[in-house]
Amino acid sequence: MAAALLPLQIFAQTASTTERAGELNLRQGVTDISGQVYDLHMLMFSICVAIAVAVFGVMFYSIVKHRKSRGVKPAHFHENVKVEIAWTVIPFLILIFMAVPAAKTLIAMEDTDEPDMTVLVTGSQWKWHYQYMDSNVSFYSVMATQREQIENKYEKGENYLLEVDRPLVIPTGQKVRFLITSDDVIHSWWVPDFAVKKDANPGFINEAWTKVNEPGIYRGQCAELCGKDHGFMPVVVVAKTPVEYEAWMTAQEEIVRKAKKEEQRLLAMNMSMDELMTAGEKVYNSTCAACHMPNGEGLPGVFPALKASPMVLEDQAAHINIVLNGKAGTAMQAFGKMLSLKDIAAVVTYERNAWGNNTGDIVQPKDVNAVATGK
Numbered sequence: 001m002a003a004a005l006l007p008l009q010i011f012a013q014t015a016s017t018t019e020r021a022g023e024l025n026l027r028q029g030v031t032d033i034s035g036q037v038y039d040l041h042m043l044m045f046s047i048c049v050a051i052a053v054a055v056f057g058v059m060f061y062s063i064v065k066h067r068k069s070r071g072v073k074p075a076h077f078h079e080n081v082k083v084e085i086a087w088t089v090i091p092f093l094i095l096i097f098m099a100v101p102a103a104k105t106l107i108a109m110e111d112t113d114e115p116d117m118t119v120l121v122t123g124s125q126w127k128w129h130y131q132y133m134d135s136n137v138s139f140y141s142v143m144a145t146q147r148e149q150i151e152n153k154y155e156k157g158e159n160y161l162l163e164v165d166r167p168l169v170i171p172t173g174q175k176v177r178f179l180i181t182s183d184d185v186i187h188s189w190w191v192p193d194f195a196v197k198k199d200a201n202p203g204f205i206n207e208a209w210t211k212v213n214e215p216g217i218y219r220g221q222c223a224e225l226c227g228k229d230h231g232f233m234p235v236v237v238v239a240k241t242p243v244e245y246e247a248w249m250t251a252q253e254e255i256v257r258k259a260k261k262e263e264q265r266l267l268a269m270n271m272s273m274d275e276l277m278t279a280g281e282k283v284y285n286s287t288c289a290a291c292h293m294p295n296g297e298g299l300p301g302v303f304p305a306l307k308a309s310p311m312v313l314e315d316q317a318a319h320i321n322i323v324l325n326g327k328a329g330t331a332m333q334a335f336g337k338m339l340s341l342k343d344i345a346a347v348v349t350y351e352r353n354a355w356g357n358n359t360g361d362i363v364q365p366k367d368v369n370a371v372a373t374g375k
C-alpha cells in the first residue's frame with residue numbers, strides 16, 4: 001500500500017514517471033532496427049522542418065514586403081512553364097530521396113528469414129499467450145497491476161499497467177522471429193524499444209522479428225482497440241544473455257515435464273469431494289467470478305447464472321465442454337489451455353455443488369480428460 005512505501009521511494013517513482021511522460025521525441029530503442037527507424041524519423045523530421053521554414057519564410061516575407069499598403073502592384077505569371085516544372089520536379093526529387101532509406105529499413109524490418117528461434121504470440125481478450133516453437137514451453141502472460149491502483153485506492157506503481165505475471169523471455173544477440181495471431185478480435189503486439197508493432201488477426205499469422213543487443217526488461221502494450229480491457233494487456237519482454245536464457249529454458253522445460261507427470265498421476269487418482277470443492281472455490285473466485293459473480297448468479301442479460309442453470313444441474317459433459325472450449329462469439333472463453341485438468345475438474349465440481357446446486361456430482365480429472373480427448 002502507498003502508506004507503507006518510504007517517502008523516498010514514492011518520490012523516485014513519481015520522478016521517473018514524469019520523466020517518461022515528458023519524453024517528446026521518438027525513442028531510440030535497443031535494436032539495430034529501432035536505431036535505423038529512429039535515424040529515419042530524424043531525417044524525415046529535419047527535411048519537413050527545413051521545407052516548412054523555407055515555404056513559410058518565403059510566404060511571410062512576401063506578405064510583409066509586397067503588401068498592398070506599400071503600393072505594390074501584383075505580378076502576373078500564369079502558366080509559367082519554368083515555375084511549374086520546378087514545383088513538380090523538386091518535390092519529386094525530395095520524395096525519392098526520402099523513399100530510398102525508408103524502403104531499405106522497411107525491407108529489413110520485414111525480413112524474417114533464418115531466425116535463431118521462433119515464438120508464437122497469440123492475443124486474446126485480454127492477455128497474451130506465448131509458445132516457444134522449438135520446445136514445449138508455452139504460457140499466458142497476464143497483467144499484474146493491482147485492481148486497487150486502477151481504482152485509485154493505492155498509489156500507482158512505477159510500471160502501472162505495464163507489468164505482467166510472466167514475461168516473455170528471449171536471448172540477446174539472436175534473431176527471434178514472432179508469429180503473431182489472435183484467438184478472438186484484432187490485437188496488436190507492440191514493443192516500442194524493438195520498433196515492433198504487428199497486428200494480431202484471428203485466422204491469420206503475421207510475422208515480425210527482433211534481435212536485442214542488451215539484456216534488460218522491455219515494456220509495451222496492445223496497440224489495437226480490442227474491447228473494454230484493451231488497456232490492460234501489457235507486453236513485457238525480458239532479454240537475457242544466451243547462457244542465462246538457456247538456464248531459464250531448461251528450468252521451464254523441467255516444469256512442463258513435471259506437470260505432465262503430475263497430470264498422469266492425477267488421471268490415475270480419485271480426489272475427494274472436499275479436496276475438489278476447496279480447490280474449485282479458489283479457481284472459481286480467481287477466474288470465473290468476475291463474470292458469473294461470487295454467488296453464481298451472473299449478471300442478468302450479460303453473464304448467465306450458474307446457480308440453478310439446467311446445464312450445470314444436468315448435462316455434465318456439456319458443462320465440462322463449455323469450460324474447456326468456451327463458446328465462440330461470446331465472452332465465455334476456452335479455459336482448456338489456461339487451467340489444468342485438476343483445476344477444471346475442481347471448478348466444475350464446485351459449480352455443480354455450490355450455491356444450493358447440490359447435485360452431489362464429483363468430477364475427476366479423468367472425466368475432464370475424457371471430454372477433452374473425446375474418449
Ligand SMILES: [Cu+2]
Pocket residue numbers: 123186187188222223224225226230233
Ligand atoms: Cu488487445
